[in-house]
Amino acid sequence: MSYDVEKPDEQWRAELAPDEYKVLRRAATEMPFTGEYTDTKTRGVYSCRACGAELFTSAEKFDSGCGWPSFYDPKDSDAVELAEDRSYGVVQTEVRCARCGSHLGHVFEGEGFPTPTDQRYCINSISLRLTADES
Template sequence: MTAHTPETSGKTYSVTRTDEQWRAQLDPQEYHVLRQAGTERPFTGEYEDTTTEGVYACRACGAELFTSSEKFSSHCGWPSFFDPKDSDAVELLEDRSLGMRRVEVRCATCGSHLGHVFEGEGYPTPTDQRYCINSISLTLRPTQA
């Protein structure tokens, strides 16, 4: 598990809490990933292989982020989506941690770290993007039958 201190985007989020409040709400692993920009170990998350239909929401604030119709199997070890539910559901920030240049994905409602987005990997999706998202950053709300 790696972590870096998230850079501030300068954005004011509609859901804000103190660090103490986040620690009280989230378990230590959730806090590490969502608030410290950590990463869960590959192939360990509960949503990596799920095909349940529904909406994936931010575990920290409940904002709707992705749907099962945008989820695809990339076999990378984390849930993958080719697009967010709405274009303003996530915030994209440059991430230069760990000696790499990547694009970090955050919840646009609370600023929690979700994962990273990659382009041009050749997956047969409409956007040629892979939103590589930590399962622990999400809560699946199944579609009611």
Template sequence: MAYEIEKPDEQWRAELSPAEYTVLRQAGTEPAFVGEYTDTRTAGTYACRACGAELFRSDTKFESHCGWPSFYDPKDSDAVELVEDRTHGMVRTEVRCSRCGSHLGHVFEGEGYPTPTDQRYCINSISLTLDPDRA
């Protein structure tokens, strides 16, 4: 797929820390319960750390106790791209930034969380930046 923002691998490596590169560009996963935004309750907008595209609003973030930030809906239906992921002997749905193609995490359905969409966008903190709302 062609993305609005495309860069050579060397440029991504230069712009991102090694940990950010592993998650965002190589579909890695940060360890559970260590991410910057796992327990954050700050009101604001979460954006892609790689390109700055707005992805999620804090009012769709919820406590799932899974070890990563969880959201029940993207900020805009076109903000993320969903891709079948058959790695690690599982079938999951990968969540990518639709602007630059960076890996964000996975989305799960039917887990019984009391959210309006019955979805849990399980997103790596390291793939996000938070822009707090101005009071």
């Protein structure tokens, strides 16, 4: 896959903190209920911590109780890409930044949350950077 932002692995390692690198570039997962954005209610835009692409907004964020920030839809339809993930012995749908290919989390459907899409984008806080609205 080709991305607008491509860097050699050594550069990603140099630019990201070790825990950021593990999640964003090696598809690790942060521990539940530990991320800085899990419970935040701040209004704003959530961008990719690796490349700065705008991914989600606080308007689509909801409390799912899962331990990670949850969104029911990305900011724009082309902000993220979805890929099949079989890494844990089950088939899941991985969510990646469409601009740099960094791992963000997974998306789940049909869980019955009262959201317009019935989807839960379960995203690692460490994959995101929140820019708060100034109003």
